[in-house]
Amino acid sequence: MLRLVVRRLLQLIPTLLGLSVLLFLWLNRLPGGPASAILGERATEAEVARINRALGLDQPLHVQYGRFLKRIFELDLGTSTQTGQPVWDEFVLRFPATVELSLAAILIAVAVGIPLGYLAARRRGGWLDVAAVSGSLVGICIPVFFLALLLKGVFAVNLGLFPTFGRLTTGLDATSVTGFAVFDGILTGEFDASWDAIMHLVLPALALSSIPLAVIVRMTRASVLEVLGEDYVRTAESKGLERRTVRGRHILRNALLPVVTAVGLLTGSLLSGAVLTESVFSFGGIGSFIRTAIDARDYPVLVGFIMFIAMVYVLINLLVDLAYSVIDPRVRVH
Amino acid sequence: MPAFKSRAVKVITAAVAVGLVATGCASERDKDGDKGGDKDTFVFGAPGDPGSLDPALASDGETFRVTRQAFEALLEHESGGSELVGGLAEKWSSNPEGTVWTFNLRQGVKFHDGEAFNAAAVCANYEHWFNWKGTYQSSAVSYYWQTIMGGFKANEDKETPKANYKSCTAKDENTAVIEVNEPSANLPGGFSLQALAIHSPKSLEEYAKQDATAKGDAITYPEYSQVAGTVAGTGPYRIMKWNKGNKEVSLERFDDYWGDKAKVKNLVFRTIDTEEGRRQALQAGDIDGYDLVAPADIKTLEGAGFNVPTRDVFNLFYLGMSQEKNPALKKPAVRQAIAHAIDRENLVKTQLPEGGKVATQFMPDTVAGHSDKVKQYPFDTAKAKSLLAGAKEEDLSLDFCYPTEVTRPYMPAPQDLFELMKADLERAGIKLTPKPMKWAPDYLDATEAGSCSLHMLGWTGDFNDGYNFIGTWFAGYDKQWGFKDPKVFAAVKAGSVEADPAKRTELYKKANEAIMEYLPGVPLSSSPPAIAFGKNVNPPNVSPLTQENFAEVSFK
Numbered sequence: 100m101l102r103l104v105v106r107r108l109l110q111l112i113p114t115l116l117g118l119s120v121l122l123f124l125w126l127n128r129l130p131g132g133p134a135s136a137i138l139g140e141r142a143t144e145a146e147v148a149r150i151n152r153a154l155g156l157d158q159p160l161h162v163q164y165g166r167f168l169k170r171i172f173e174l175d176l177g178t179s180t181q182t183g184q185p186v187w188d189e190f191v192l193r194f195p196a197t198v199e200l201s202l203a204a205i206l207i208a209v210a211v212g213i214p215l216g217y218l219a220a221r222r223r224g225g226w227l228d229v230a231a232v233s234g235s236l237v238g239i240c241i242p243v244f245f246l247a248l249l250l251k252g253v254f255a256v257n258l259g260l261f262p263t264f265g266r267l268t269t270g271l272d273a274t275s276v277t278g279f280a281v282f283d284g285i286l287t288g289e290f291d292a293s294w295d296a297i298m299h300l301v302l303p304a305l306a307l308s309s310i311p312l313a314v315i316v317r318m319t320r321a322s323v324l325e326v327l328g329e330d331y332v333r334t335a336e337s338k339g340l341e342r343r344t345v346r347g348r349h350i351l352r353n354a355l356l357p358v359v360t361a362v363g364l365l366t367g368s369l370l371s372g373a374v375l376t377e378s379v380f381s382f383g384g385i386g387s388f389i390r391t392a393i394d395a396r397d398y399p400v401l402v403g404f405i406m407f408i409a410m411v412y413v414l415i416n417l418l419v420d421l422a423y424s425v426i427d428p429r430v431r432v433h
Numbered sequence: 434m435p436a437f438k439s440r441a442v443k444v445i446t447a448a449v450a451v452g453l454v455a456t457g458c459a460s461e462r463d464k465d466g467d468k469g470g471d472k473d474t475f476v477f478g479a480p481g482d483p484g485s486l487d488p489a490l491a492s493d494g495e496t497f498r499v500t501r502q503a504f505e506a507l508l509e510h511e512s513g514g515s516e517l518v519g520g521l522a523e524k525w526s527s528n529p530e531g532t533v534w535t536f537n538l539r540q541g542v543k544f545h546d547g548e549a550f551n552a553a554a555v556c557a558n559y560e561h562w563f564n565w566k567g568t569y570q571s572s573a574v575s576y577y578w579q580t581i582m583g584g585f586k587a588n589e590d591k592e593t594p595k596a597n598y599k600s601c602t603a604k605d606e607n608t609a610v611i612e613v614n615e616p617s618a619n620l621p622g623g624f625s626l627q628a629l630a631i632h633s634p635k636s637l638e639e640y641a642k643q644d645a646t647a648k649g650d651a652i653t654y655p656e657y658s659q660v661a662g663t664v665a666g667t668g669p670y671r672i673m674k675w676n677k678g679n680k681e682v683s684l685e686r687f688d689d690y691w692g693d694k695a696k697v698k699n700l701v702f703r704t705i706d707t708e709e710g711r712r713q714a715l716q717a718g719d720i721d722g723y724d725l726v727a728p729a730d731i732k733t734l735e736g737a738g739f740n741v742p743t744r745d746v747f748n749l750f751y752l753g754m755s756q757e758k759n760p761a762l763k764k765p766a767v768r769q770a771i772a773h774a775i776d777r778e779n780l781v782k783t784q785l786p787e788g789g790k791v792a793t794q795f796m797p798d799t800v801a802g803h804s805d806k807v808k809q810y811p812f813d814t815a816k817a818k819s820l821l822a823g824a825k826e827e828d829l830s831l832d833f834c835y836p837t838e839v840t841r842p843y844m845p846a847p848q849d850l851f852e853l854m855k856a857d858l859e860r861a862g863i864k865l866t867p868k869p870m871k872w873a874p875d876y877l878d879a880t881e882a883g884s885c886s887l888h889m890l891g892w893t894g895d896f897n898d899g900y901n902f903i904g905t906w907f908a909g910y911d912k913q914w915g916f917k918d919p920k921v922f923a924a925v926k927a928g929s930v931e932a933d934p935a936k937r938t939e940l941y942k943k944a945n946e947a948i949m950e951y952l953p954g955v956p957l958s959s960s961p962p963a964i965a966f967g968k969n970v971n972p973p974n975v976s977p978l979t980q981e982n983f984a985e986v987s988f989k
Contacts, residue, residue, distance in 0.1 A: 132878070133874070134573075144912050147881065150573045178652065178653045181484075182484065182654070184653065184654060255717055256717045259717055263717045264714055269474070269476045269701050269719075270476075270683065378706055383679055390706075395874070
């Protein structure tokens with residue numbers, strides 16, 4: 100097991116190096132640079148040249164890349180050209196919000212998706228099955244961005260049940276320990292702050308959960324249907340085992356294997372879905388920050404973020420493999 | 434599986450317990466009614482985050498909107514207008530050459546940190562800026578200082594402009610004298626800029642400690658400018674907290690303020706990135722006001738009882754032409770044909786909010802130097818066609834760049850404005866290739882580099898001087914326009930070095946006439962940008978320079 104972990108971690112290095120080269124070339128091909136974003140309408144040629152020189156963007160690409168690599172080894176991601184603050188600090192400030200949002204979304208997707216998929220399979224052809232299958236189709240088809248706007252329009256603006264934007268109500272003086280607002284509130288005993296954070300999370304998390312929820316429902320359903328037809332389930336049932344045991348140990352445990360893989364990968368993809376959802380709700384996470392970074396051609400932030408996402412993907416894959424071996428001991432043997 | 438079951442039960446019980454406790458707390462909190470409309474707190478929805486809490490390092494409106502409530506400059510603009518009035522200086526005067534500026538300072542003014550305001554404090558600020566080194570000399574950081582005062586005591590880059598600032602002397606406790614080397618059109622207007630607002634000497638000492646740590650490579654804003662605590666001005670509010678994660682800057686009324694005290698105790702600026710998001714937040718009662726209202730929303734909001742005052746006109750929207758990109762545009766007849774082809778009346782009537790005006794020159798009519806004698810190019814499609822024929826350009830085809838996903842105070846809906854002009858130009862027989870682009874940086878880069886034959890842009894003035902408009906565009910060769918005309922350049926320059934305001938106004942009039950005779954582009958319109966407030970809000974006087982003073986806000 101340890102060898103697996105170490106090997107996978109070592110694989111990170113060439114992956115990230117390759118990605119960083121591609122990123123540099125891609126960014127270099129993009130039209131425009133940060134200078135005009137900084138200067139706005141009054142950018143003149145001379146001003147742009149001066150700023151590019153100050154940011155080191157006038158130097159050849161390999162020099163810029165070399166400087167970037169050197170900084171990476173020093174664990175320094177550079178300075179954001181939008182905010183003038185170290186990229187690392189910006190990430191630390193904003194990642195908790197996005198992670199919290201993504202976790203809430205995946206939690207909704209798993210908590211609703213697995214039971215729903217299971218029930219749909221067990222009552223195949225029934226009204227619940229039809230509803231789940233067609234509902235999940237809608238969930239996959241509707242763009243997250245549109246769903247976010249819809250939820251906000253109905254539940255926040257018209258009905259006033261939820262706040263329209265942000266992570267916490269304006270002026271609410273909550274203590275920040277970890278940056279995870281819900282968790283911080285519990286940690287410091289400020290339960291009203293936790294509740295406030297949850298109310299702010301509901302709509303964006305619902306919007307963000309739509310695709311993973313739909314995928315999980317469909318996968319669980321298909322997987323359970325497959326397992327239901329297996330001999331061992333029939334054997335278990337004919338042996339007269341308790342229904343709960345059959346469901347838990349025989350059906351769900353085996354059916355969940357592919358679902359676990361999917362949940363892992365979906366969690367990674369949520370980070371990109373968060374870019375639009377956070378913008379709709381002005382959520383203050385990394386998602387809306389990246390959107391403005393793209394507008395401002397904030398290279399250090401973009402490179403740092405994409406490298407980070409790549410790392411998260413590799414790590415999630417690793418965790419998925421580990422989880423797999425816990426659920427299905429056969430994986431460990433092979 | 435008894436172990437599994439009991440664990441699950443525990444987890445669910447815990448979750449329910451947390452939920453119940455939290456719900457209890459929430460209902461208590463709701464009784465306090467702190468959902469935006471709180472009488473003690475005014476929440477304003479800003480389109481973007483500020484960049485820094487030290488306005489001297491900034492050049493963007495979102496930073497100034499926040500810092501303006503806490504920092505005051507020597508001069509200000511009258512509330513709701515564009516005339517210069519006393520700020521921290523009650524009176525000011527200059528020698529006839531316009532090189533020695535004397536300020537009689539207001540007495541009994543205190544900084545937020547308890548320090549006294551006096552002439553020494555004023556000079557400490559100007560000397561602080563003049564002595565900037567390293568990163569601070571980058572125009573991305575000290576844009577406004579360089580625009581108004583030139584360079585620094587020791588310029589580190591040969592392209593940094595020569596210093597025009599000479600010295601600041603505290604003649605006595607309440608008289609500060611600032612000397613410059615050459616007269617400049619940017620004075621006295623520049624003394625009113627938020628970037629030259631006065632900070633407490635104690636803060637400056639702290640700022641200076643961080644000067645030395647600034648590196649020349651990347652532009653990193655110093656820590657003091659990112660965290661409330663060090664910065665101290667003299668304004669009606671003081672900055673208490675900048676919660677970046679929650680995109681929120683909180684200010685509190687300064688009770689020792691020398692002038693009229695702020696009517697609302699707490700002022701919060703919350704960033705809401707999208708225009709639609711800000712409107713919805715106002716409609717839902719989560720905020721009490723916001724800026725950059727889409728013209729299409731004005732009627733809806735007013736109909737629902739919201740206050741949507743429009744500011745006086747202080748901007749200019751134009752159609753730019755790039756002569757280097759397309760040689761046909763070098764022919765005066767072609768440029769004139771384009772000017773005649775566009776129905777500006779219709780553009781203003783159908784696309785701009787009420788109060789919008791047709792522009793006859795590159796300056797709104799509220800600025801001294803606006804001339805009644807400029808050459809006019811009225812809408813006349815037939816004339817446009819005959820001018821093109823005369824220039825042998827009947828088959829003229831041009832690319833026309835316009836920005837997407839952006840709203841500017843002078844340009845409310847770029848795509849719609851583009852469509853109108855396209856139809857007008859095509860009616861005159863000009864073939865157009867539309868080139869939509871993302872505002873930043875694509876569009877800004879393309880227009881700055883002069884790579885579009887036609888483009889649309891504009892400008893909102895910083896202060897009431899003609900050079901702030903025409904000097905921005907026509908002081909010399911600029912790739913955006915791609916022409917060299919000594920007559921135009923000389924006319925613009927003449928005004929910028931004239932110390933006597935009356936003579937300067939005359940020179941600007943001449944400059945406007947020369948520009949419109951040459952016709953480098955087509956000035957289109959000036960429009961009044963709207964700002965929205967909640968139904969229960971008495972709004973501040975709205976400012977043509979978008980310099981609202983939120984101390985004037987109160988709840989009904």
